[in-house]
Amino acid sequence: MTDEPSIATYRIDADDVIQDVDAEWLQFAELNDTPGLSREAVVGRSLWDFIAGAEAEHIFKQIFERCRERSSGARVPFRCDSPTRTRRMILAIEPRPERSLEATSILLAAEERDYVGLLDVKAERSDTILYSCSWCRRIQLPDGEWREMEPGVRALDLFGEDPLPRLSHGICGDCEVRTALG
Ligand SMILES: [Zn+2]
Incomplete structure:
Protein backbone atom coordinates (compact mmCIF):
# COMPACT_ATOMS: atom_id res chain seq x y z
CA MET A 1 0.00 0.00 0.00
CA ASP A 114 -1.82 -9.34 10.76
CA TYR A 115 -5.35 -8.12 11.41
CA VAL A 116 -5.80 -6.92 15.04
CA GLY A 117 -9.49 -7.10 15.94
CA LEU A 118 -8.96 -4.91 19.02
CA LEU A 119 -8.24 -1.95 16.73
CA ASP A 120 -11.25 -2.52 14.50
CA VAL A 121 -13.91 0.07 15.37
CA LYS A 122 -16.51 -2.18 13.76
CA ALA A 123 -15.79 -5.16 16.07
CA GLU A 124 -18.40 -5.96 18.71
CA ARG A 125 -17.35 -5.07 22.30
CA SER A 126 -18.03 -6.28 25.80
CA ASP A 127 -18.18 -4.02 28.87
CA THR A 128 -14.66 -4.99 29.91
CA ILE A 129 -12.26 -2.09 29.47
CA LEU A 130 -8.71 -2.46 28.28
CA TYR A 131 -6.39 0.54 28.37
CA SER A 132 -4.30 1.45 25.35
CA CYS A 133 -1.62 4.14 25.46
CA SER A 134 -2.59 6.99 23.13
CA TRP A 135 1.04 7.57 22.18
CA CYS A 136 2.78 4.20 21.81
CA ARG A 137 -0.39 2.08 21.36
CA ARG A 138 0.74 -0.53 23.87
CA ILE A 139 -2.00 -2.14 25.96
CA GLN A 140 -2.07 -2.60 29.71
CA LEU A 141 -2.21 -6.11 31.16
CA PRO A 142 -4.08 -6.82 34.42
CA ASP A 143 -0.76 -6.76 36.33
CA GLY A 144 -0.20 -3.17 35.16
CA GLU A 145 2.50 -3.99 32.63
CA TRP A 146 2.28 -2.30 29.20
CA ARG A 147 2.87 -4.60 26.24
CA GLU A 148 2.99 -4.14 22.48
CA MET A 149 -0.34 -4.94 20.84
CA GLU A 150 0.38 -8.40 19.40
CA PRO A 151 2.15 -9.94 22.43
CA GLY A 152 -0.40 -8.20 24.67
CA VAL A 153 -3.29 -9.83 22.82
CA ARG A 154 -1.51 -13.18 23.10
CA ALA A 155 -0.86 -12.70 26.83
CA LEU A 156 -4.51 -11.84 27.42
CA ASP A 157 -5.58 -14.81 25.30
CA LEU A 158 -8.02 -12.59 23.40
CA PHE A 159 -7.94 -14.50 20.13
CA GLY A 160 -10.98 -16.61 20.80
CA GLU A 161 -12.76 -13.99 22.86
CA ASP A 162 -16.03 -12.68 21.53
CA PRO A 163 -16.95 -9.93 21.96
CA LEU A 164 -13.63 -8.20 22.50
CA PRO A 165 -13.00 -5.81 25.40
CA ARG A 166 -13.53 -2.12 24.79
CA LEU A 167 -10.39 -0.04 24.27
CA SER A 168 -10.02 3.05 26.37
CA HIS A 169 -7.22 5.52 25.81
CA GLY A 170 -4.73 6.33 28.51
CA ILE A 171 -1.03 6.96 28.76
CA CYS A 172 1.72 4.59 29.89
CA GLY A 173 4.46 5.61 32.31
CA ASP A 174 7.14 5.74 29.61
CA CYS A 175 5.15 8.08 27.40
CA GLU A 176 4.17 10.22 30.35
CA VAL A 177 7.87 10.83 31.01
CA ARG A 178 8.66 11.24 27.30
CA THR A 179 5.99 13.87 26.74
CA ALA A 180 6.40 15.62 30.10
CA LEU A 181 6.84 19.36 30.12
CA GLY A 182 10.50 20.21 29.81
ZN1 LIG B 1 2.95 4.72 25.81
Whole structure:
Protein backbone atom coordinates (compact mmCIF):
# COMPACT_ATOMS: atom_id res chain seq x y z
CA MET A 1 0.00 0.00 0.00
CA THR A 2 1.72 3.14 -1.16
CA ASP A 3 -1.32 5.33 -1.69
CA GLU A 4 -1.41 6.78 1.79
CA PRO A 5 -0.07 10.25 2.47
CA SER A 6 3.23 10.73 4.28
CA ILE A 7 2.66 14.33 5.40
CA ALA A 8 -0.59 15.96 6.55
CA THR A 9 -1.14 19.40 8.02
CA TYR A 10 -3.76 21.21 10.05
CA ARG A 11 -3.97 24.70 11.49
CA ILE A 12 -5.77 25.67 14.69
CA ASP A 13 -6.53 29.06 16.20
CA ALA A 14 -5.84 30.20 19.79
CA ASP A 15 -8.89 28.23 21.01
CA ASP A 16 -7.91 25.00 19.23
CA VAL A 17 -10.59 25.48 16.60
CA ILE A 18 -9.55 24.04 13.25
CA GLN A 19 -8.83 26.78 10.71
CA ASP A 20 -7.68 24.56 7.90
CA VAL A 21 -6.72 21.01 6.99
CA ASP A 22 -5.11 19.79 3.81
CA ALA A 23 -6.32 16.98 1.54
CA GLU A 24 -3.81 14.60 3.09
CA TRP A 25 -5.24 15.19 6.57
CA LEU A 26 -8.68 14.19 5.27
CA GLN A 27 -7.13 11.11 3.67
CA PHE A 28 -5.62 10.12 7.03
CA ALA A 29 -8.98 10.56 8.73
CA GLU A 30 -10.46 8.26 6.12
CA LEU A 31 -7.81 5.61 6.78
CA ASN A 32 -8.53 5.86 10.48
CA ASP A 33 -12.19 5.02 10.25
CA THR A 34 -13.54 8.55 10.02
CA PRO A 35 -14.69 8.41 6.40
CA GLY A 36 -16.61 11.02 4.52
CA LEU A 37 -15.10 14.09 6.19
CA SER A 38 -14.84 17.11 3.96
CA ARG A 39 -12.73 20.16 4.60
CA GLU A 40 -15.93 22.19 5.06
CA ALA A 41 -17.18 19.76 7.73
CA VAL A 42 -13.93 19.97 9.70
CA VAL A 43 -13.05 23.67 9.58
CA GLY A 44 -14.65 25.52 12.49
CA ARG A 45 -14.84 22.47 14.74
CA SER A 46 -12.77 21.86 17.84
CA LEU A 47 -9.64 19.80 17.23
CA TRP A 48 -10.64 17.74 20.28
CA ASP A 49 -13.61 16.31 18.40
CA PHE A 50 -11.03 14.32 16.48
CA ILE A 51 -8.65 13.21 19.26
CA ALA A 52 -9.52 9.99 21.08
CA GLY A 53 -8.98 9.92 24.83
CA ALA A 54 -8.89 12.47 27.63
CA GLU A 55 -5.25 11.69 28.43
CA ALA A 56 -4.12 12.35 24.85
CA GLU A 57 -6.13 15.56 24.80
CA HIS A 58 -4.59 16.66 28.09
CA ILE A 59 -1.04 16.07 26.86
CA PHE A 60 -1.61 17.69 23.47
CA LYS A 61 -3.04 20.73 25.25
CA GLN A 62 0.06 21.01 27.43
CA ILE A 63 2.36 20.74 24.43
CA PHE A 64 0.33 23.31 22.46
CA GLU A 65 0.33 25.69 25.41
CA ARG A 66 4.09 25.40 25.75
CA CYS A 67 4.54 26.16 22.02
CA ARG A 68 2.33 29.23 22.36
CA GLU A 69 3.96 30.53 25.53
CA ARG A 70 7.50 30.13 24.22
CA SER A 71 6.77 30.76 20.56
CA SER A 72 8.79 27.66 19.85
CA GLY A 73 8.08 24.49 17.93
CA ALA A 74 7.84 20.94 19.22
CA ARG A 75 8.21 17.51 17.71
CA VAL A 76 6.28 14.67 19.31
CA PRO A 77 6.56 11.04 18.23
CA PHE A 78 3.35 9.04 18.23
CA ARG A 79 1.69 6.01 16.68
CA CYS A 80 -1.29 6.03 14.38
CA ASP A 81 -2.12 2.34 13.92
CA SER A 82 -4.97 0.64 12.13
CA PRO A 83 -6.06 -3.01 12.43
CA THR A 84 -3.76 -4.01 9.56
CA ARG A 85 -1.00 -1.43 9.70
CA THR A 86 1.36 0.16 12.20
CA ARG A 87 2.45 3.73 11.58
CA ARG A 88 5.24 5.55 13.36
CA MET A 89 4.66 9.26 13.08
CA ILE A 90 6.02 12.59 14.26
CA LEU A 91 3.80 15.55 14.97
CA ALA A 92 5.72 18.76 14.26
CA ILE A 93 4.07 21.82 15.82
CA GLU A 94 4.97 25.36 14.81
CA PRO A 95 3.74 28.58 16.40
CA ARG A 96 1.93 31.00 14.11
CA PRO A 97 0.64 34.58 14.65
CA GLU A 98 -2.00 35.28 17.30
CA ARG A 99 -1.40 32.03 19.17
CA SER A 100 -2.51 29.90 16.27
CA LEU A 101 -0.54 26.73 15.56
CA GLU A 102 0.32 24.68 12.52
CA ALA A 103 0.76 20.96 13.10
CA THR A 104 2.21 18.57 10.56
CA SER A 105 2.01 14.79 10.90
CA ILE A 106 4.96 13.11 9.24
CA LEU A 107 4.91 9.39 8.54
CA LEU A 108 8.28 7.87 9.44
CA ALA A 109 7.56 4.19 8.86
CA ALA A 110 4.57 1.98 8.15
CA GLU A 111 4.37 -1.80 8.35
CA GLU A 112 1.73 -4.30 7.43
CA ARG A 113 0.52 -6.40 10.35
CA ASP A 114 -1.82 -9.34 10.76
CA TYR A 115 -5.35 -8.12 11.41
CA VAL A 116 -5.80 -6.92 15.04
CA GLY A 117 -9.49 -7.10 15.94
CA LEU A 118 -8.96 -4.91 19.02
CA LEU A 119 -8.24 -1.95 16.73
CA ASP A 120 -11.25 -2.52 14.50
CA VAL A 121 -13.91 0.07 15.37
CA LYS A 122 -16.51 -2.18 13.76
CA ALA A 123 -15.79 -5.16 16.07
CA GLU A 124 -18.40 -5.96 18.71
CA ARG A 125 -17.35 -5.07 22.30
CA SER A 126 -18.03 -6.28 25.80
CA ASP A 127 -18.18 -4.02 28.87
CA THR A 128 -14.66 -4.99 29.91
CA ILE A 129 -12.26 -2.09 29.47
CA LEU A 130 -8.71 -2.46 28.28
CA TYR A 131 -6.39 0.54 28.37
CA SER A 132 -4.30 1.45 25.35
CA CYS A 133 -1.62 4.14 25.46
CA SER A 134 -2.59 6.99 23.13
CA TRP A 135 1.04 7.57 22.18
CA CYS A 136 2.78 4.20 21.81
CA ARG A 137 -0.39 2.08 21.36
CA ARG A 138 0.74 -0.53 23.87
CA ILE A 139 -2.00 -2.14 25.96
CA GLN A 140 -2.07 -2.60 29.71
CA LEU A 141 -2.21 -6.11 31.16
CA PRO A 142 -4.08 -6.82 34.42
CA ASP A 143 -0.76 -6.76 36.33
CA GLY A 144 -0.20 -3.17 35.16
CA GLU A 145 2.50 -3.99 32.63
CA TRP A 146 2.28 -2.30 29.20
CA ARG A 147 2.87 -4.60 26.24
CA GLU A 148 2.99 -4.14 22.48
CA MET A 149 -0.34 -4.94 20.84
CA GLU A 150 0.38 -8.40 19.40
CA PRO A 151 2.15 -9.94 22.43
CA GLY A 152 -0.40 -8.20 24.67
CA VAL A 153 -3.29 -9.83 22.82
CA ARG A 154 -1.51 -13.18 23.10
CA ALA A 155 -0.86 -12.70 26.83
CA LEU A 156 -4.51 -11.84 27.42
CA ASP A 157 -5.58 -14.81 25.30
CA LEU A 158 -8.02 -12.59 23.40
CA PHE A 159 -7.94 -14.50 20.13
CA GLY A 160 -10.98 -16.61 20.80
CA GLU A 161 -12.76 -13.99 22.86
CA ASP A 162 -16.03 -12.68 21.53
CA PRO A 163 -16.95 -9.93 21.96
CA LEU A 164 -13.63 -8.20 22.50
CA PRO A 165 -13.00 -5.81 25.40
CA ARG A 166 -13.53 -2.12 24.79
CA LEU A 167 -10.39 -0.04 24.27
CA SER A 168 -10.02 3.05 26.37
CA HIS A 169 -7.22 5.52 25.81
CA GLY A 170 -4.73 6.33 28.51
CA ILE A 171 -1.03 6.96 28.76
CA CYS A 172 1.72 4.59 29.89
CA GLY A 173 4.46 5.61 32.31
CA ASP A 174 7.14 5.74 29.61
CA CYS A 175 5.15 8.08 27.40
CA GLU A 176 4.17 10.22 30.35
CA VAL A 177 7.87 10.83 31.01
CA ARG A 178 8.66 11.24 27.30
CA THR A 179 5.99 13.87 26.74
CA ALA A 180 6.40 15.62 30.10
CA LEU A 181 6.84 19.36 30.12
CA GLY A 182 10.50 20.21 29.81
ZN1 LIG B 1 2.95 4.72 25.81
